[in-house]
Amino acid sequence: MSEWLFAKGRQAMKIAFVGDVHGCVLHALGAAVLLQDRRGIRLDAVIQVGDLGAYPSAERFDESSRRFGRDHPAQGDFFRLLDPSPSFAEGVRLALGKIPSVLFVSGNHEDHDWLASLHEAAGAEVVPVDPLGAYRHVACGNVVEVAGQRVAFLGLIEVPGKMDLDESAYARLTAVEPGGVDILVTHDGPYGMSRDRRGNVQGSPKLTRLIEHLRPRLHVSGHYHHPNGPRRYGRTTSYALAQLVRPKITRWEPEPVNPGQRVTAGSIGLLDTETGGFEYIEDEWLADVKGDALDLAGLIATTR
């Protein structure tokens, strides 16, 4: 029995973590359903690391979301989730009959005002954002009990301007005692985790300080769209996830990278809370979750 379980005296659970979704909300549900089915496991929670692409309408898209959305129809699935057709709703309901709803933190590409208004209206730190309750947003700076783990959520990124880390949310988490959370979920990553194509260092010094203060067993992030980790910060192991569905083409790669809009290896992580083990999912069946118009009900029909 691991020290982690022994120390907490908690039941072993499995939590899936999902990288940047950018509107492809059916791909995320489909990948989680297949993860359970193909591995023969039961997921106790699904957590998404931000850039879900939570905008109430395409008019509210920011500039880069609009640009990508034009060539990637599946990035509009979030809007279809808000006002689902009967067949769309049927696929989502079938998925939710098999997996838990998805908790997500804010990325830099969401409608933050809209999300704040949902929290205000509900008077709650965790709110469903769609009528079927498939996705639930966790406001920055909160610690939520998820699958027996104390999970801290801090979205956005360290950058001057409106996408910057929320100062009061950051302060609330720095006020939590060291060891007071088991898992830290952020959108940005720790400083120095990688470099961009121009050689600039990526990551947030403030998040590194938060990890070193909180000392969670696990830290999971997104934002940079490629897997990174394990990285160790004292007793914390930190991982970053790939983008769930990579773009069809990029300006850096001569060949199309994902014309079939398939789920990317390394975009999903799986935690076993008993062993503390974290694994990137790179199985071939991930690529079965695909397309500009994913048939979620059809995909679920292939499961046991």
Ligand SMILES: [Fe+2]
């Ligand atoms: Fe992103």
